[in-house]
Amino acid sequence: MRGVGSEERGVHIPLWLFVLYQLSSVLPTFLIVYWMWYYRDGLVWDGSAPNWHPVLMVTGLTYFTSQSLLTFRLLPFSRAVKKALHVILHLCAATCSAIGLAAVVEFHKKNGHANFLSFHSWCGLVALVLFAVQFLSGCCTFLYPGARTEHREACLPYHSMIGLGIFGLSALTSLIGINEKMQLALHDCRECNGTDEEITSEIVLANSVGFITLGFSCLVFVIVAQRRYTTFPQRQKHSLLL
Template identity: 30%
Template sequence: MAVASAIPFSLLLLMRITGMMAAMLVVVWVVHFRGGMTLISEDQGLIRNVHPVLMLVGLILLNGEAMLIYKTALGTKNYKKVLHLVLQAFALALGVTGIWAAYKFHNDKGIGGFYSLHSWLGLACILLFGIQWLAGFASFWNTRSGRINKHTVLPWHSFLGLYIYGLAVAAAETGFLERLTFLQASRTISRDSLEALVVNCLGLVLALLSGCVILCAITPRMSKDDVYRALQ
């Protein structure tokens, strides 16, 4: 039976707007206030600045879009499966690169890594993301996997996807707080500075975005008959 998305257009529009705002704010933060970003530089601070951008774009923005592909994209089911898989692969690649950038900064500076709640959440998120991607590929692209097996795996795949997304948001929020605390404690910026305002706004926008994504994800799809009856 054909299905259609039951996601209200206004909710989908709000999700896209907040996603663009989050991307814009994180880029403004690292480029305008923190001096820019690059993967290759003698300035380790520029390498560190890659981390928040790639983690947010990969594990939150791309991941969120990939989670909703079956409800938002047009096309056949196989096309949506391919798009879902590819977007998640890109998200994972960006996440791994972002983790590497943070590790390289800490290693080159001689700073111990993986000591904070932020780093533990981030590491757990990227490990679970990799396991989820491999498990999903094995379950839903394996021609030997029967329909009953896929039917059993799907609810757990969906739950773990939402859980990982929640971990990514929690890791990002704690990361913003950790970085802002370090900057303020070292008197690099003041508590009422414009940079502090930008980072706090970024955290609020991300909280709003995550709510929109999760609400879109749990909104059930409707058959065409259901849509017709709802409009009567």
């Protein structure tokens, strides 16, 4: 994979790693959709089941966020195009997350449950708040035309580090949520006088989603850690304009 345009050095990430990342990033969403549709009463918005919540949260805070994080590492486009994609992907993540949060709040409201009692919900709320603050501060720093170059230069390392930390927290929250959903499935089966063996296939699916999400998240950190995986030209390697 080579860069496009004379200003780019080319993308030095191996093709197999690029394909592995793309497949592993989208697979959790597809598997969770299948899980909710086949085992957990489908994807409905009537308050009977909060199944849109895991689908939208995983799509927003892991898939779209990771794609946005790696825009400047993987895509052989001009700096302006990558900057626009970075913002658009973050907006997609914010939209999915807001709808996903509304879905679970609506479910709790209809069924008389309190919100934000579990550790999963606390982690998710912190991740959303940090995401919003990071997004707004990034817009003020890197999109505002009047921002000083020195200020951007000073903020860039922190912007990148905090963004990666928020992604890590989001992935952790997703893993906790998957485990929580799996425990609820076991509880529902036992309440119906069933046995654990009756939902073995669902548990295998849930654990598979968890392992794939974990592996995909680690892959993001590996790609970010490799400084050679970048599309910035040498003279702009430390550029401030994301």
